[in-house]
Amino acid sequence: MAAPVWRRLSRGRWWSAAPGRRAAHSGRQGFLAAQKSRGLFKEFFPERGTRVELSELFAAGGPPQTVYCGFDPTADSLHVGHLVTGEDVFGITVPLITSTTGAKLGKSAGNALWLNRDRTSPFELYQFFVRQQDDCVERYLKLFTFLPLPEIDHIMQLHTTEPEKRGAQKRLAAEVTKLVHGQEGLDSAKRCTHALYNSSIDALEVMSDEELKELFKEASFSELVLDPGTSVLDTCRKAKAIPDGPRGYRMITEGGVSINHRPVTNPECVLVVGQHILKNGLSLLKIGKRNFYIIKWLQL
Structure with missing residues (x-):
């Protein structure tokens, strides 16, 4: 049976890997190790046992780990069932997502990128990632896409040879937009991009009323x-x-x-x-x- 692991997602919010709460995920590298290698974890606590027991959970070939979508520990809706997670509990914090200027990204900061199209259009989402600076792209590819790490390394190698083409940024933007809005959303974002920045008449002619309103808010x-x-x-x-x-x-x-x-x-x-x-x-x-x-x- 897998030992439970807690992950702190943001202030006051946690996820835990608790036996039996979600389908097991295992791979050659191991679920937790794969997440760590992509930069999804920042700190581990308490210090007790993190050098031994937690390392075993990250090891390849270990028992499969399960992930539980957790809860807000400050909520007034908690019940005794939330007290179950076992002895070997480890806290794991995730890194804060910041903008190119170092400012926090999120609702509380007033600069959130919403997943709802009515709040943030596919075009706006796409353009946000296309405009990212070079020093952010590799990290964002690891955090926000499911691309294998060797493929990300290859993308960045190509990017270093022709950074002016912003190939890595475009791939990042495409992957995230498709993940959030599907292929139709990605196609829409590209049509809007061509219509606005390339002055494409062909792109304008196939745009819907909704896309035009999103593009020219x-x-x-x-x-x-x-x-x-x-x-x-x-x-x-x-x-x-x-x-x-x-x-x-x-x-x-x-x-x-x-x-x-x-x-x-x-x-x-x-x-x-x-x-x-x-x-x-x-x-x-x-x-x-x-x-x-x-x-x-x-x-x-």
């Missing part, structure tokens, strides 16, 4: 009726993207307006399906550098 969303002869000026005014009068007119003529990543400088230019209006019936209107307007055309 601050954008104004309008539904407009396309009439014969609708011009660039008409569109901008109906979407309330420019002021009335000469000033709004000049914003177009002076190059401050683009539709679907293409600059438009003729206010009287009539909208053309396939150029100003995408196959999915949408137009992405950009005013200046940061102001986006998503227009869904009706009665095409």
